[in-house]
Amino acid sequence: MRHHHIPAALERRVRKRARNRCEYCTLPQELQEATFHVDHVCPRLAGGRTAVENLALACVSCSLRKGARVTAQDPSTRVIAPLFNPRTQRWADHFSLMRAPKVIGKTAVGRATVLALAMNRPAVVAIRLAHMALGRLHPA
Numbered sequence: 001m002r003h004h005h006i007p008a009a010l011e012r013r014v015r016k017r018a019r020n021r022c023e024y025c026t027l028p029q030e031l032q033e034a035t036f037h038v039d040h041v042c043p044r045l046a047g048g049r050t051a052v053e054n055l056a057l058a059c060v061s062c063s064l065r066k067g068a069r070v071t072a073q074d075p076s077t078r079v080i081a082p083l084f085n086p087r088t089q090r091w092a093d094h095f096s097l098m099r100a101p102k103v104i105g106k107t108a109v110g111r112a113t114v115l116a117l118a119m120n121r122p123a124v125v126a127i128r129l130a131h132m133a134l135g136r137l138h139p140a
């Protein structure tokens with residue numbers, strides 16, 4: 001998937017739409033060394049197309065953890081839930097930064113995705129704290 005060629009113009013559209021942030025964990029590309037990936041929301045293995053309506057900007061960690069997964073277990077209810085889809089769902093409906101620097105899942109989709117993509121791994125929590133200190137991340 002990440003070896004799949006994305007035309008430069010398409011990548012620019014995806015980056016601009018995402019405002020250069022990971023559409024899963026919200027990490028900004030700014031201050032990150034590794035270039036974020038253009039992720040297939042519906043994986044190519046599952047027939048997902050390389051088209052703007054099936055692409056999302058993802059930080060390297062979210063992208064690698066997501067891979068070809070489309071579901072994960074909600075740790076609260078143990079129900080298997082679909083992973084968050086940034087094209088058809090609204091981030092704020094499923095996640096909260098009220099307890100920033102941690103991302104809290106508000107729904108089965110949100111909780112399953114927080115866990116599956118390790119959105120509160122220590123390195124990203126430290127980066128969120130740094131962005132908060134710079135006034136670039138607002139708990140909401």
Ligand SMILES: [Zn+2]
Pocket residue numbers: 022023024025026027058059060061062063
């Ligand atoms: Zn991410």
